[in-house]
Amino acid sequence: MLDRQQMRQLKIEPPDQAVYKEVLGNWDALAKPLDGMGEFEELFARIGAIRRDPALDISRKAVVVMCADNGIVEEKISQSGQDVTAKVAAAMGRGTSSVCRMAKAAGVEVIPVDIGINEEGSPEGVLPCKVRRGTRNFIKERAMTEQETLAAIEIGMELAKRLAHEGYKLLATGEMGIGNTTTSSAVAAALLSCDPKEITGKGAGLSDTALLRKIAVVEEGIQMHELYQADAFDVLCAVGGLDIAGLSGVFIGGALAHVPVVVDGVISAVAALAAERMIPGVRDYVIPSHKSREPAAERILEKLGIRPVLDAGLALGEGTGAVMMCGLLDIARTIYGERTTFADIDVAPYHRFG
Numbered sequence: 335m336l337d338r339q340q341m342r343q344l345k346i347e348p349p350d351q352a353v354y355k356e357v358l359g360n361w362d363a364l365a366k367p368l369d370g371m372g373e374f375e376e377l378f379a380r381i382g383a384i385r386r387d388p389a390l391d392i393s394r395k396a397v398v399v400m401c402a403d404n405g406i407v408e409e410k411i412s413q414s415g416q417d418v419t420a421k422v423a424a425a426m427g428r429g430t431s432s433v434c435r436m437a438k439a440a441g442v443e444v445i446p447v448d449i450g451i452n453e454e455g456s457p458e459g460v461l462p463c464k465v466r467r468g469t470r471n472f473i474k475e476r477a478m479t480e481q482e483t484l485a486a487i488e489i490g491m492e493l494a495k496r497l498a499h500e501g502y503k504l505l506a507t508g509e510m511g512i513g514n515t516t517t518s519s520a521v522a523a524a525l526l527s528c529d530p531k532e533i534t535g536k537g538a539g540l541s542d543t544a545l546l547r548k549i550a551v552v553e554e555g556i557q558m559h560e561l562y563q564a565d566a567f568d569v570l571c572a573v574g575g576l577d578i579a580g581l582s583g584v585f586i587g588g589a590l591a592h593v594p595v596v597v598d599g600v601i602s603a604v605a606a607l608a609a610e611r612m613i614p615g616v617r618d619y620v621i622p623s624h625k626s627r628e629p630a631a632e633r634i635l636e637k638l639g640i641r642p643v644l645d646a647g648l649a650l651g652e653g654t655g656a657v658m659m660c661g662l663l664d665i666a667r668t669i670y671g672e673r674t675t676f677a678d679i680d681v682a683p684y685h686r687f688g
C-alpha cells in the first residue's frame with residue numbers, strides 16, 4: 335500500500351522535446367497552410383512528446399469513470415438525491431449512460447469504477463474498488479482519512495498503469511457522484527486561494543437560494559479545516575472526494591507511464607490540479623478538452639497552463655467532454671496519419687517568416 339512518503343518521492347520525467355519538434359515539422363510538411371490545424375498541431379506535438387512517438391498512435395483509448403458518493407449531500411447542496419450516483423453507475427455498467435453512447439460513437443472504451451458508491455456491493459459491469467461507502471460530511475469532520483485518500487489515489491494510479499500496459503495509448507477521465515461539484519469547489523477554492531463565491535456554480539442544477547447555501551457550505555469547510563494554509567493532499571482529505579482522489583491517481587499514473595490523460599469537466603480538472611500540486615510535472619501529461627460551465631473550471635485550467643478546445647457550456651460529467659475531444663483528436667489525426675505533403679501536390683514547402 336502506497337504511503338505519503340513514497341508518493342512524495344515519485345518523479346515525473348519531462349516529455350521528449352526532440353519528438354515535440356519532429357511532430358511540428360511533420361505538420362509543416364503537410365499540404366495545408368502553416369498552422370492550419372491551429373492548436374491541434376501543438377497538442378499533437380505534446381502527445382508525441384509524451385508517448386515518445388512521432389507517429390502519434392492514439393488508436394486505443396479508454397475513459398476511466400470514477401463513481402463515488404459524498405457525505406456533504408446531507409447539507410442539501412445538490413438538486414439530486416444520492417441514489418442517482420448508483421443508478422447512473424449501474425446504467426454505465428450496462429453501457430447505456432450518456433458517456434457510453436458517446437464513447438461508442440467515438441471508439442473509446444468506458445471503464446466505470448466504483449471507488450465509493452454508497453451502496454452495498456458494486457453495480458454489474460462496474461469495476462469494484464470501493465474504498466468506503468461515500469465520504470463523511472466535510473462540515474462536520476474530515477471527508478476522508480489519510481489512508482482512504484491514499485487508497486483512492488493508488489487505485490487510480492494502478493489502473494492507469496495497467497491500462498498503459500494493456501496497450502491503451504490515450505486515457506480520458508470522467509466521474510459520477512452527486513455532490514461532487516461542491517467538493518470540487520471546496521478543493522478548487524483552497525488550491526487557488528480564492529473566495530468560494532467566485533468559483534462555486536450550480537452543478538447539476540440549483541436554485542439561486544440553494545447556490546447561496548452551497549457557497550456557505552464551501553466557505554465553512556475551508557474555514558473549519560484551515561485550508562488556505564494546507565497542502566494539496568490535506569485539502570483532498572478534508573473536503574475532497576474518493577472520485578477526485580482516484581482521478582488524481584489516474585493523472586499521476588498516466589504521467590508515470592507516459593500516457594496522455596484527457597481532462598474533462600470541473601471535477602476532473604480539480605483532480606489534475608491536485609495531482610500537479612502533489613507531484614510536480616504531471617501537468618505536462620494533461621490534455622485539455624472543454625471548458626465546463628462550472629466557474630471553477632476556467633480558473634483551474636488557466637493555473638494548469640492548458641487551454642480548453644471546446645467552449646460549449648457543457649456540464650454533464652461522466653467524461654463526456656473528454657470523449658468528445660477524443661473524437662476530435664481522431665479526426666484531426668487523419669491528415670497527419672495519411673499524409674498528403676507539399677511534395678505530393680508538387681508545391682514547394684512553405685517557410686516560416688520571422
Ligand SMILES: O=C(O)c1ccc[n+]([C@@H]2O[C@H](COP(=O)([O-])O)[C@@H](O)[C@H]2O)c1
Pocket residue numbers: 411412413414509510511512513514515516536537538539598599600601626627628631648649650651652
Ligand atoms: O463536468 C462538469 O463540469 C460537471 C458540472 C456539473 C455537474 N456535473 C455532474 O453532475 C453531478 C454533480 O452535480 P451536483 O450538483 O450534484 O454537485 C456529477 O455526477 C457530475 O458528473 C459535472
Ligand SMILES: Cc1cc2nc[nH]c2cc1C
Pocket residue numbers: 414418422509510511538650651652
Ligand atoms: C441523471 C444524472 C446523470 C449524470 N451524469 C453525470 N452526472 C449526472 C447527474 C444526474 C442528475
